[in-house]
Amino acid sequence: MFVGLAAASPTFQPPLFDLEHRVIIKPRPGLSNKAVQATGVQVQDLRSKPPAAAGTLASGVDPLLLRHLEPGASMEQTLLELNSSDDVEWAVEDHIILPARVPNDPLYQKQWAMQRVGAEAAWDFSVGGLLPPAGKVRQPPPAAPPPPSSSASRNSSKIVVCIIDSGVDYQHPQLASTMAAGWGWNALDPSQPPMDVLGHGTHVAGVIAAATNDRGQVAGLTWGPAAGSAVSLLACKFMTDQGFGYTSGAVACFDYCLASGADVISASWSAGTAPNLLLEEAVGKAEAAGVLVVVAAGNQGFNLAEIATYPAAYGLNHPLVLTVGASGVQDEWVEYASWDAVAVHISAPGTTILSTWPGGFVEYSSGTSMAVPFVSGAAALLLAASGRRMSALQVKQVLLETAEQLETHQGRCSSGVGGAL
Structure with a gap:
């Protein structure tokens, strides 16, 4: 027993x-x-x-x-x-899962001492006031996934990007018309919609698909619905409003995204360095369904060949995982981004990214979390342009083959001398 x-x-x-x-x-x-x-x-x-x-x-x-x-x-x-x-x-x-972000303070990148003492790695375990300072923080187990979203299906004309995160502010003026019907699912409390309070998921969503050319505050990579965008978003909330989640919740969200016909799964978080059987199984299911899974390299500055973190390192043996590092304003490889010439495939801008924020606001944020949605959005655009005739593997190959080659990225990621979106 x-x-x-x-x-x-x-x-x-x-x-x-x-x-x-x-x-x-x-x-x-x-x-x-x-x-x-x-x-x-x-x-x-x-x-x-x-x-x-x-x-x-x-x-x-x-x-x-x-x-x-x-x-x-x-x-x-x-x-x-x-x-x-x-x-x-x-x-x-x-395993506990935390978003892959760094502070949005404008001069943070000049605070070399923070990086020297390993602040980003410490923040992966605690960010002080963001989480309750004392007592047990209990998150309920995820419920069984609901019926799939009726509007999010591979039979739909729209490419569906499923964001597994802290939810999305689906009432945000620049996101409301981009969301699939029903908005998605709340794995923490299925009786409630996947509303975002933390801000992380809303920021990711805005990079991908904020309404564009609508006299709003920011633009999204997939242009947004003002021009009849072919991309829509589903939110699956597994992170609490305090900023943490568990493997069981993330896996439940993978199940929901796949059942709802997602074309791309966007995962801007890290589950740490311990091998994670269930998470890898969920990634394998997505791969078997032909779904591209875009993940963050992480903000610990690790060489992933020496210290593997997950799901970032799954890109080594799962062809439909696309692991994303972060570049800075001057196309430099940012110091906090984990790297490896094989495990990390591509980079995208990840420093001081302006995007949507809960409550109708916009905000700056940084981290490999913010780089991931640029790649998720680009993948969705390619799928839309091809009329879904491209496979997920073909989309990944096109992104890597057409990435700009930067000398500053040499040895940091696998796309040529170093790819930047």
């Missing part, structure tokens, strides 16, 4: 705040509801429709169970014991 949780010091303790630690469990095939209930372990079935009560399995599905660790429980010991159980096929940590 599922073994108990051993008490010990946590293996990972972010500073300043204490995010909940969770484990995703795949029980062995055929394990009965009674067997699960007999363990006394309170779990949530992540694949039941509608979501099952804690401690139960839905019939006729391949279940995944979410287990919340008690305070003081050791993740390492928990995984060791679960994976040693005859009733468990595998158990993995439900």
